[in-house]
Amino acid sequence: MTDTLVIGGGVIGLMTAYHLAREGRRIVLVEKSDTGREASWAGGGIVSPLYPWRYSSPVQALARWSAGFYGEFCAQLELETGIDPEHQVTGLYWLDMEDEDQALTWARREGCELQSLLADRVRARIEGLGRQYHHALYMPGVANVRNPRLLQSLRAALQANPLVELREQAEAQELLVRSGRIAGVRVAGEILNCDAVVLAAGAWSAGLMPPLEAGGLPVEPVKGQMILYRCAPDFLPSMILAGRRYAIPRRDGHVLVGSTLEHLGFDKSPSQEALQSLRKTAEELLPALADAPIAGHWAGLRPGSPEGIPFIGEVPGVEGLWLNCGHYRNGLVMAPASCRLLVDLMLGRAPIVDPAPYSPAGRLG
Template sequence: MTKQVVIVGGGVIGLLTAFNLAAEVEQVVLCDKGEVGKESSWAGGGIVSPLYPWRYSPAVTALAHWSQDFYPQLGERLFASTGVDPEVHTTGLYWLDLDDEDEALAWAAREGRPLSAVDIAQAYAAVPVLGSGFGRAIYMSGVANVRNPRLVKSLKAALQALPNVVLKEHCEITGFSREGETITGVETASGAIAADRVVLTAGAWSGELLGTLGLNLPVEPVKGQMILYKCAADFLPSMVLANGRYAIPRRDGHILVGSTLEHCGFDKAPTEDALESLKASAVELLPALADATPVAHWAGLRPGSPEGIPYIGEVPGWQGLWLNCGHYRNGLVLAPASCQLFADLLLGRAPIIDPSPYAPAGRL
């Protein structure tokens, strides 16, 4: 039995990895350079679907489908055990005036997903606050959003209740301990932490950490900015998406509008230009927001990766070092499947899906 696993990075991927491993190993130590769940896991919108699922590879689709089916029971389990409801909120999603609508419908037919073209009048009847001028709509029922700050709060509470899990916040990892080509732990400012297995789940920072071993992991920060409004609880009954921007309703009437896609390194300062662009998109989608002032505006850093396919598995050439990172725009979407697949691989169980597309071997 694996005795001690050290997980580097406490976003939703790291937290759920720890949650899945805790019953199977003697001890889990999760380290984060700040507070857990405060980077991209907190900053994202939480739509439990890739924004344009038909544009992704089958590798992303496989993880997304498994996760979408699993999220409701994950939310219920966490709520029951912690009292913190992640609010998995099923609203469905309307895409408006898509250029590649035919491809979307063909994908849905091929994958058996509940996405279909609807008359635009039907979309306006379902979402009366929708902006005028849209001519076409497709709709997928069953699409949920998860209130991601509450999800990470719930996962943290679940881990704190487990006697064999240690959360080390404000604990920056500076490198890896090693004996020859075996990773034996991690290095921190206050000393080394020994481990049988080290798991890198550090999001946009994963590439920098793996670079300390001379490995090139093509994961880079991609900035995204969001704004938040507060409306009546029944203001927006469904998620809507047009021209690359979306509006997401929470159960209490908060409306998230996002997001930008910016390649500017590790700078995550919100900008005035992005604020004005997001407000314009908000008004285009939902004109009633013209008279509202955003109650919040923030930015986060996504872990950009080639084709958005995450790295899940052991690092070749370094025994004991494992990856679960590089989920790009879909960390919250893919987390349940990614973390279940990861646990299967680390523990030597039959994997839930074919693990080969995510294997680090040949991709570093």
């Protein structure tokens, strides 16, 4: 019998399985399509909340721990698999922020380096920046990862581990609960028995929850669309953000621009309206993108949750059912800390952060 069955093959499910297997647990990971092809693949890969000072302390705690973990972890994954997740520290410029004073106060309190600059100083580094911007905040330590390659590397690491079985194109249909504890999962018509289940299915997690007296899981899909430009490798040396939209450079010159925020259920089809809106944003940020070829346009479904605070912990009344979902816009940002926290709780170890804000107890319904 399997020790733990992980439902969901995004960054949260893959990283949870990775850490549990390193602790000697036998893992089966099931994914309804291909691993790493939903929200984790569709996002931008910034290793920070877009506006960290606007988030609650529970989100900031997970983001801060994860930011300090990513560089070494990505290097380790590359050694294990030969696939480079492309963790790179580029820094991030926020342009013409209305709450600059709040941001600077937050940075002083948290001990973060955050510089206030005139836009002309930004243009000395980013020559193609739009002329309409006047002021900027700059945090030099912010990194990004190339999220599709991070997911490929995690998948390869799991495939190489004899304690892990990956089952793709295998939809989890029902959680089986007997006498108040998890007994298994019905997967593609087959019953898989296990001691524990980790529900890490992103926007689809709520649909798998068993009926509970405490109520349902308030996680819902929120659509986001992105476009990708093909540029020269030195076109954009740093990430930039203005008006809730951002541009992210990759090492090979590709530039990601995103993203939309749409409440349209489970529809993840790209739209022409969003494409035109994103192109307008891109050309305002970096006018030269008007002449750059578009290499891709896609959409993904974020797992929206109250205040963007994920659910991490055991479900009250169902022994052996654990949640690691509801990360909203910061799944990749918070993944290392979220998965480490969950493993700490499952193994009865001292947790890396206070688990109370993420506990499903009192938050379901």
